[in-house]
Amino acid sequence: EVQLVESGGGLVKPGGSLRVSCVASGFTFSNAWMSWVRQAPGKGLEWVGHIKSETEGGTSHLAPPVKGRFTISRDDSKNTLYLEMNSLKTEDTGIYYCTTDPLLEDWGQGTLVTVSS
């Protein structure tokens, strides 16, 4: 059974930084492309970005609203996906989900990031 467990969310001030993690199990993580999707309170889904498997280059691609501020990385030895968030803005507040690419088939329960002074 595929399991994705996010952690690391919390309250951070505007301009601050935060790293959230996603531990995967139940599938061969090293072969998988992975995505981050977020959802602001009471709003719809927004794709944040994804990262390829290491065998396919391990490169990441981020959506325009977060490009230059967020970084996606992975540690296949720990079956863990990361989202490093810098220069956070109030509009980055929301639940952050990790999910399997490209179909976004399996989802974690999400971790809440609140950007507020």
Next chain:
Amino acid sequence: QSVLTQPPSVSAAPGQKVTISCSGSSSNIGNNYVSWYQQVPGTAPKLLIYDNNKRPSGTPDRFSGSKSGTSATLGITGLQTGDEADYYCGTWDSSLSAYVFGTGTEVTVL
């Protein structure tokens, strides 16, 4: 602001049918596969339909998907109270180089 447009809400009585439209453009729906996701409030989204009309194991055949040109449609027949949720379409947008979601549709069973 989403590039895929869905109606904000649809409703019908139990046992009836509803359809949800998803309107896009040639840079997204017109040239890429469409997926549909179901999200019960307070829970994570769930993949319902992929590649326009394929159902993952676990998706009842009451749910169907179709695509024509730059629009896609999700159909739900034999509506049940458990189908009350928000539904989102999604696809890759080649111009934005990003995965895009629809604005979301709330389904209410009367």
